[in-house]
Amino acid sequence: MSTTQGTTLAPQLRKRRRKEAVAAYLFLAPWFVGLVAITAGPLLSSLYLSFTDYSLIGDSQWVGFDNYVEMFTDDPRFLKALNNTAVYVFVSVPLQLTFALALALVLDRGVRGLPFYRSIYYLPSLLGGSVAVAILWRQVFGSEGLVNEVLGWFGVEGESWVAHPDTALGTLIVLNVWTFGAPMVIFLAGLRQIPRSYYEAAGLDGAGQLRQFFSITLPLLTPIVFFNLVLQLINSFQSFTQAFVVSGGKGGPSDSTLLLTMHIYQEGFGNFQMGYASAMAWFLVVVIAVLTGVNFLMSRYWVFYSD
Template identity: 60%
Template sequence: MSAVAELGKLRKQAKSQKGKRRYKDNLAGHLFLLPWTVGFFAITLIPMTATLYLAFTNYNLLQSPEWIGMDNLSRMVSDSRLHNSLEVTFTYVFVGVPLQLVVSLAVAMLLDRGMRGLAFYRSVFYLPSMLGSSVAIAVLWRQIFGHSGLINQLLAMVGIEGRGWVSSPDTALSTLIILHVWTFGAPMVIFLAGLRQIPDMYYEAASIDGAGKIKQFATITIPLLTPIIFFNLIMQLIGAFQNFTQAYIVSGGSGGPADSTLFYTLYLYQQGFGRFDMGYAAAMAWLLVIIIAALTAINFFLAKYWVHYDD
């Protein structure tokens, strides 16, 4: 009996020591997660909850919020500038994002050929993605497409009279779409990584069967890249809806000319920090969240019809 009791005591000690080690490991993990957890609650969750409340109030930063119920929603329904900003933003997203993905995939396939100096070219092409949302690049873009900018100077060399590209309602938004396409570096790097994961034996087998480059691209490259395309599509879609700096700098914060560059985020900024109508701005912010969430959900639903995984 004493031996059995001693064995039981040793087992209890072993379990106790194992529990202490597990507790220490969990404690270390929670301590490493603590900065992120504090940031999530202090910077994300609590402010989002506050804006959800403010969306149903009349609040101007100087007085206490006044509960007005659904008045902000009714105001959004009749706000013509808000409707125009949605139209401008949807045009920017639905034109700019597909074009950017096409360009990034084309450049990735070019770099995938194994050219010399690949690391250099990859860095050069990625650089615009790091600078595309900066104020300096937006100012430079405004100068390039200005009336006396680089584009008009090049056109003058071949006898073509230029125009004020950023000062014309017909072309101002197009310049911002071009700027968005120009920042193709991030999706390009992801596409390049995806192309490197496609086994060469697929292309070799297709060549033996007589398939040309276009056929191989359509039946091998695209199907195997659909998870990467889907990931880039979701990320670029969300990012494009949140773009603000380019429109603010190019239009001088007005969304002009004639509200042709009035992004939804820019109009939200005008309401919140221009007119100090924080209640209405909070309601607009939540509308943007709903739009992005809905489009993301639609894309995830449709993904089962065109995204192909290993199975």
């Protein structure tokens, strides 16, 4: 191509690229509108409200950091909710990932009807956050529920698990563990990507199944473990429906199931302290962000990416 032809085509090429860019931004325009109007706008508004005294009625009054100070100095229910949330997250997430990985290992052995079992075990993840399942859970762990009926076969007379302060939070943890379907499917996909030749070579060297798991499966699966860990930590901190329905919307008994999300809801829409609720919501955002950042920093020491 001569220099003259190249010079002639250059403006046409630039014009074509501009048209393609305009078309791309037009297709993206609904997403940008949604980002500004539905996500970014309310997000910035809640940040402003967190520094105000706003009761949903009347104008907001600027109070600076008073809401944040009140959380730790004048609100014992906040500290109780923070403790409950920490126990809920740091107990249920490891158990959930353990069950998910164990079941994925079983299904990876070539079980007949794998798509059926995969769908069945994934179903709780779709229904776990629904009101219907939470109501069912309340019945299962009630005084005359399925759990106590099974215990009755062994001569054990149980009481309502959701009505006792020592066990109510445990029922929520079990419910969260029960929704292990989503991480299980992701683990199963990761297991399918590990070359079988690794296990064959290890078997020839005399490595048993336990040694193969810790020397081959787990190291090569650490990126998937890391992904599921971050995702489930975030989801667990945001849990609301289960605790709200099981506790009857009050966080009882004796605030034993009061999670931070429920306390935010009660203060904002129950006590009409929207400014204080916004401050707690932003505190939760910071906690999630810090834990996510810590996970990413620590991942360099235990997550291994194969070439």
